[in-house]
Amino acid sequence: MSSTATKDTVKQAAESNPEGEGVVVLERIGDGITILRLGAADEGMITLTEQRLDSIDRAADQLAQDDTLRGVVVTGPGPGMFAAGADIRMIENVATPQEGAEGAARGRSIFGKLGALKVPVVAAVDGPCLGGALELCLALDYRIAADNAGTQIGLPEVKLGIVPGFGGTQRLTRLVGLPKALDMILQGKILRAKPAWKRGVVDRIVPAEKLLAIAIETVREFADKGSKGPTRKLRGMDRWLTHSPLRAIVERKVRKTLSAGQARFYEAPKRALELCLDAVRLPVERGFEREASVTGDLIVSKTCKGLLNLYFLTERSKRLGKSDDARSIDRALVLGGGVMGAGIAGSMVNKGILVRLCDLLPENLLGAKKRLQKTLDKKLRRRHLKKHEARAVQDRLAVSSEWGLLAQTDMLLEAVPEVLDLKRKIFAEAVERGLSDDAIIATNTSSLSIDAMSEGLPNRERVVGVHFFNPPEKMPLVEVIRGSHTSDAAVATACKLAVRLGKFPVVVKDCAGFLVNRCLAPYMNEAARLMVEGNSPEFIDQVMLDFGFPMGPARLLDEVGYDVANKVSEVLAEAFTDRMTPSPFFAAMVEAGCLGMKKDGGLYDKSGDKAGPGRAVLTALRSTRGGVDRLATRSEVHQRLVYPMIAEAYRILEEGLVNSAEDLDLGLVFGIGFPPFTGGITKYAEREGIDIVVEALTAMAEQHGNRFAPPRSLVEQRD
């Protein structure tokens, strides 16, 4: 059967589909075999909406009554698309656990009905096959996947604070065994075709072009033999670790990781573990029932709502890179080979951009190559890359003290020391060296004004800030800074670059500290004040860890370094005289030569476990207060640290520096690790109650100083 014929029939089927959009399409190809397409060819992204689930249900009924049917192939609407899982809005709209459990049970039984047809039912997957879509496949007799980069297979439900609810925990565990199922479900791993095949999630991988033909052939073979498909048995380790008492080893190991660190804030992986164990120890129907009821519990939880919001925020952020104005960056010149420049250059070459990295110090250039090699070696060890692919990445990074000429350069990105004149000189020289008029000039500054930097430069509308966070390879946020002259095209291009590098861009107008550092400053300042008042760094860190931050403020200060903290706090103090006067602690640390982890440690020692040299500085400062300690309670610490951050965030919104509250939510979760399960800082504030926050701020302003004064917009929002 030729592929053009397939397309034509699909089209006809779609056109003649009486049910309209958003439903599955049945297509009889003769010989008793029917293709069930999950959508029409022109639908684009397929999700499992209620409407589509209903239509699968009807299709299953219809197929069950067809006596001439010999087999079914379930596939996507066309090449590159299977289905991206359950419709997120459907999850969002669930109001009660009861409703959630019923919805889950319903989806699972529809898939079960399709899988239980008397004839062989084979899934042919090309493109995303995530969440509910994979659960559908798991209910069928056999799974074939296209072996190309677009095929994504996984159950990422835990990332949204829920568990696979359409039978996934039960069916996957029974199919591939406990260790492999847990590995996929608990981390919400998304696999490409080959790893999915190696784990036994799919039975066969084939070239995308031959997918449908092979799937049809496979169904025919099964039908000829009168079988539903191959019978499977777990073998070797998988069998021992699933069906013997040895599974206690797996269980213990997993429980340990699920109670450590930030994992403790998330309920879904723990419940998923129980469900996977149920799949082994309970009859299948009981397992299904439990899965549905757990899904119902989780789907209405605050964590689920928070994570759903975060998911919407990330999707929104990614769309920023899709503007028509955005240019694609193929060649970049990165200036400054320090941690930031090297890290950014490394991220770029990893995504196929040709980068020339320049620095006057050869050791910085070599450092950049080394740093990149280290990340590549790691990927090589994990077999995420092949040797020649790693070499190609390294090849893309040219390092030199010489800039060369810039006529082919699409973007110049500077990450040199924060000296205004130096940056201006660099921009002028770039123009002299032939940088074309439409090339983007980007700066990774964290404290200088974009407008000041671009002054006097021809075509200054192309100067834009792209503020990466340290370390740039890992930190997911990029603040795209719009100066008052910056063009939409430059902003869009910077966003597109960020998305290409796998980051989430957030657009902020030029102001001191931008979004993240400006919100971080009161938090850090207040932490320093609390410590000078006599509260131990361990205590303060613990309160914030218990709130859900990945790291407490004392440790964060050590990581950032006191030189940087001091410098940033000075810049911000100058801009916001009424509330950002820095704690004397930063300057004292710098004076004592205590710079943090980059040198001999700070409040903690180099190993990070014990008290570091910075404690002496703290003690000295405490004695200047007359040695009178003022110990704070946990909730005082919490309010003094988190509420001013909320206040500052709302001020940024009030001043129109960001477009919406969503920007604040995204920026602080991905910029400083504000607890993701809250859904973001404004969601958290709303959850706490705006009036409570305002009251607490007002009270603290009276007690501790005007720096706590709540912003106008927050006061007005109070009910």
Added chain:
Amino acid sequence: MSRSKQDTLAIIAGCRTPFARAGTDLKRASAADLASHVFREVLDRSAIDPASIDEVILGCGGPDAGEANVARVAALRAGIPEAVPAVTVMRNCASGMEALFAAEMRLRAGEGDVFVVGGAESMSNFPLMFNRRATDWFASLARARSLPQRLSRIAAFRPGFLKPRVAILEGLRDPISGLIMGQTAENVARRFGISRAEQDEFALESHHRATGALERGRFADEIAPVPVAPKFDRFITDDNGIRKEQNAEALAKLRPVFDKKNGDVTVGNSCQVTDGAAAMLVMSEARAEEFGLEPLALVRGHSRAALDPAYMGLGPVHATPDALRRAGIGFDSVDLFEINEAFAAQVLGCVRAFESDEYCREHVGLPGAIGSIDPAKLNVNGGAIALGHPIAATGTRIALTLAEELRAQRKRYGVATLCIGGGQGQAMVLEAA
């Protein structure tokens, strides 16, 4: 003879790696590693649109088995677009000049007018190969299916199978005359009565001139420093074959290697075995004008010639007259010469032959001597005796260094020429732009 700007090849920019003695700084880099580095550098420095390149032409004498068309491998790794074709050319020691010549031919044939050319050689990576008997044994072992068959094949192993064929030694022996290259140099020395002392003196001068050039920073612009993979713990920035402390006594102490009893050619007065690569961006003069690029030099004439393989060192004498004729200039108009220093005896032999009525009449077919070369105009920054001779890279290097020297000295014409193992010579006349 003057050609139109459309038919004239202009050298726009070029660079090279440092030249490092085989087995030292660049030993882990393959020819493609070296070539992709210089390709990328030359493009970054000149900033032309890489899609406008019509072809990449790279000389390489001994590409690795894993990168047989090393030009293509290096071009893609350097970020040159997939749609730009690439070819590896090979004329032994002149392969790097052959690349320039191939570009010029395409230009005149109307088949493109922008080229990246170069030469690359990793002599450190010339392989050791299994000998014929061992190869046959491996083949029969691979064919053995049953266990007894396999055991019997394994039992057939002989220690002699481990005696390797050394690619570099076989490559440096002329299969027609049966002579090693050094022996052909001995032939030239005897033909013109060039003494050991003269050869050593020439070698010493090569080191002196190269040292001077290095200290003046003459090579700084043409060398693109190489960060050494995979550890990246250092940059290689300088040629490491230049011996600042070289003296006549030390050279005199060396034993001849090619004719141990009666010879004069030593490792000290021969070129070094070296790793390195060089590349250039070349295009028609017309295209350079269109792009607004200022050429370094224009290629005015070009020729190849051939002679008795046993006297291959005299190749330049045979090739130069035609190149000059095509350029339309006389020998006396030449301001600077680059004659590749395969051996001191061979360069000195060329100088003698250029001024010999008898040699030029009988062997080159000219009415009389071509002319004398003032030593002050010859290899002014030293040559392969000091810098080394990474086979295919040298042709590109001497053309580049000549072009730069013409500009530095504000001179007009220069000749770059090489002798070629197998009995050939190649020469090129450049005019400063």
